[in-house]
Amino acid sequence: MFDCGEGTQVALKRLNLKWKKIDAIFISHTHADHITGLPGMMMLSSQVDRTEPLYIMGPPKTKEYVETSRKVLDMHINYEIIVKELTEPGVIYSTDEFQVRCFWVEHSKPCMGYTFEEFDRPGEFNPEKAKELKVPCGPLWAKLQAGNSVESEDGKIIKPEQVLGEKRKGRKFSFVTDTKYLPTIAPEVKNSDLFICEAMFEKGMDKDAESKKHMTCIQTATIAKDAEVKKLGLIHYSPRYTDRDLNRLLEQAQTVFPDTILTRDKMKLKIEYPDTP
Numbered sequence: 001m002f003d004c005g006e007g008t009q010v011a012l013k014r015l016n017l018k019w020k021k022i023d024a025i026f027i028s029h030t031h032a033d034h035i036t037g038l039p040g041m042m043m044l045s046s047q048v049d050r051t052e053p054l055y056i057m058g059p060p061k062t063k064e065y066v067e068t069s070r071k072v073l074d075m076h077i078n079y080e081i082i083v084k085e086l087t088e089p090g091v092i093y094s095t096d097e098f099q100v101r102c103f104w105v106e107h108s109k110p111c112m113g114y115t116f117e118e119f120d121r122p123g124e125f126n127p128e129k130a131k132e133l134k135v136p137c138g139p140l141w142a143k144l145q146a147g148n149s150v151e152s153e154d155g156k157i158i159k160p161e162q163v164l165g166e167k168r169k170g171r172k173f174s175f176v177t178d179t180k181y182l183p184t185i186a187p188e189v190k191n192s193d194l195f196i197c198e199a200m201f202e203k204g205m206d207k208d209a210e211s212k213k214h215m216t217c218i219q220t221a222t223i224a225k226d227a228e229v230k231k232l233g234l235i236h237y238s239p240r241y242t243d244r245d246l247n248r249l250l251e252q253a254q255t256v257f258p259d260t261i262l263t264r265d266k267m268k269l270k271i272e273y274p275d276t277p
């Protein structure tokens with residue numbers, strides 16, 4: 001999960017999302033609209049049997065916030081919470097399937113951007129092909145699937161690529177919010193299949209954006225264009241904008257990066273695999 005604003009646990013329950021599967025929460029920065037959902041999330045998780053730890057990662061002060069909330073609210077939590085404060089960019093979390101990286105952005109408080117990258121998956125094993133090449137079903141099939149060459153019954157060397165389909169490229173998702181425009185963001189979010197990024201202000205409000213350490217929708221779209229992402233989803237609009245105003249922001253962003261959408265609460269977006277036509 002990326003960021004945890006107020007009432008996150010309520011939204012998760014309403015949307016029927018599999019919140020028990022959340023192993024890690026990545027916090028961009030310790031402003032209220034990005035972190036005050038944590039106590040609710042911790043309480044929600046404590047009401048179920050949970051053996052795996054919950055990781056919470058974010059810039060300095062994240063730990064203090066979690067610990068103070070637990071203490072003041074007398075929370076009895078029956079599983080381990082591991083809080084890691086991030087002070088350097090790099091890979092901060094990984095599993096067999098994906099890794100999460102963080103990088104600095106620039107806001108009125110220390111703030112991190114994140115990328116979530118799936119590893120490439122080996123192609124699908126073709127049993128018919130293996131039989132055809134005279135590799136008997138059994139441990140040799142497992143060896144081929146693991147990427148090793150084997151010897152067939154008629155003494156030929158069979159390479160994994162002869163029985164495996166095309167590699168499936170993993171997906172990349174990036175989450176960047178609460179920052180002024182920085183040219184260093186585009187290389188971090190390069191080739192994202194979905195790039196979620198703040199767009200606080202409309203075109204022409206560069207001075208306000210700079211002084212409040214946020215971005216205009218044009219700056220956000222420029223990053224998406226430079227990074228050659230597949231899709232850009234705007235978030236974190238200034239409360240001054242009505243729905244009609246937001247359509248104006250969208251149109252402005254689309255002049256720079258056409259594949260842009262306005263995100264809304266409770267919106268579900270599918271992240272396509274990069275090979276999807």
Ligand SMILES: [Zn+2]
Nearest residue numbers: 031033034178
């Ligand atoms: Zn914010």
Ligand SMILES: [Zn+2]
Nearest residue numbers: 029031107178
């Ligand atoms: Zn902020």
